[in-house]
Amino acid sequence: MLTIPVNPLQSTQTPHSGYHWDGSGRRFFEGWYYRVTLPDCGQTFAFMYSIEDPIGGQPYSGGAAQVLGVNDEYLCRIFPDVTKFWASRDALALGHWGKTNLNSQPLYLLPSEFAQYVQEGYQATANLNQGFMQDPATGFYCRWEYEIQPVYGWGNQNSIQQSTAGWLSFLQIFEPGWQILMAHGLASGWIDWNGKIYQFQNAPAYGEKNWGGAFPQKWFWLNCNSFDGEPDLALTAGGGRRGVLWWMESVAMIGLHYQGQFYEFVPWNAKVEWDIQPWGRWQMKAKNLDYEIELTGTTHLPGTPLRAPTAKGLQFCCQDTMQGKLTLELRQIRGISPLVILKADSYLCGLEIGGGSWNNFWQST
Known part of the structure; x- marks a missing residue:
């Protein structure tokens, strides 16, 4: 056993x-999201880890791991014992032991030790994602271990990284908090999806998290870092209705990393507009003093229901696909006619809607 690297x-x-x-x-939850995209076979694996009311003994105390895998298939396991969860306050590092023959306090293990001693559970850091879970009813399982080399955090390369929600996110004013941990990285390792092993080298990887004691009423999300012919491009965009002290507000943002530069469109530096259908079409555009961006995500797939923390515990309240189509255009504002910097397309975009009242489209600025 050793300390976290x-x-x-x-x-x-x-x-x-x-x-x-x-x-x-x-009331408190924290959730982490790790994703790896495999362009060669057109598949994506998303790993979602969460802990609720970690003090224990509360109606919703417990943890969970979810995997959205091949063809948007879904696997979930609940880990009710909060004493078997651990996380670092100083860095990205966490884990939850389910079945294990270890009696010690949970902590980071060497990958070989984890594989030997933890029969079900996970551990994840900025450079590793590893675990095993199985549905006892069906026998369907997923086992995974891959290393991650971060490329982009959230901000310009080789400079201090930014808080996704701005400096106010350090205060308990906006809840839940949201942070993109790694807009783009390279993953190498393997995933065993119910007997089929996917091995990969330098595959596009992504990570984010959210946390707090309140829960968004409604949200949408687009994310992609696997584009046709553009290996150095990563997009994350999203919006939602969230609590701010005693009122609710609707906010949205677009963040783009491209060739070492970070293009940020957020409420305090840009005009952000969106038009999101209840399912099937996500449209956003934003403009600041120097740049403007437009993006459209679409899917004909039905999407997969996922669980998310709510005021009443982990519930099916969002819908995702990892095989959405995305078109994106970034322009520099110069005089009368803006200069097109980038046009890009993908068929491996993550698309999500969540929360309530999706009876019709959501349009706002």
Whole structure:
């Protein structure tokens, strides 16, 4: 057993990489999202880890791991024992032991030790994602182990990384908090999806998290870092209705990393508009003093229901596909006619809607 290999001065480590729970008994959740995309076979694996009310003994205390895998197939396991969860306050590192023959406090293990001693559970850091889970009813399982080399955090390369929600996210004003941990990285390893083994080298990887004691009423999300002919391009965009002190507000943002530069369109520096259908079409555009961007995500697939933390515990309340189509155009504002910097397409875009009241489209600026 050993300490977690973390360099806090690593240029890609973002704010909010550490665990946020303050040890109190207030309603609290934290969730982490790891994804790896395999362009060669057109598949994506998304791993979602969560912990709720970690003080224990509460109606919704417990943890979970979910995997959205091949052809948007879904696997979920609940880990009710909060004492078997661990996370670092200083860096991105967490894990939850399910079945194990270890009696010690949970902590980071060498990958070989984890595979030997933890029969079900997961562990994840900025450079590793590893675990095993199985549905006892069907026998369907997933086992995974891959290393991650971060390329982009959230901000310009080789400079201090930014908080996704701005400096106010350090205060308990906006809830839930949201942080893109790694806009783009390269993953190497393997995933065993119910007997079929997917091996990969330098595959596009992504990571984000959210946390807090309140839950968004409604949200949407687009994410892609596997584009045709553009290996150095990563997009994350999204919006939602969230609590701010005693009122609700609707906010949205677009973030793009391309050739070492970060293009950020957020409420405090840009005009952001969106038109999101209940399912099937996501349209956004944004403009700041220097640049403008337009993007459209579409899918004909039905999507897969996923669980997310809510005021009443982990519930099916969002819908995802990892095989959406995305078109994107970035322009530099110069005089009368803007200069097109980038046009890009993908058939491996993550698309999501979540929360309630999706009876008709959501249009806003």
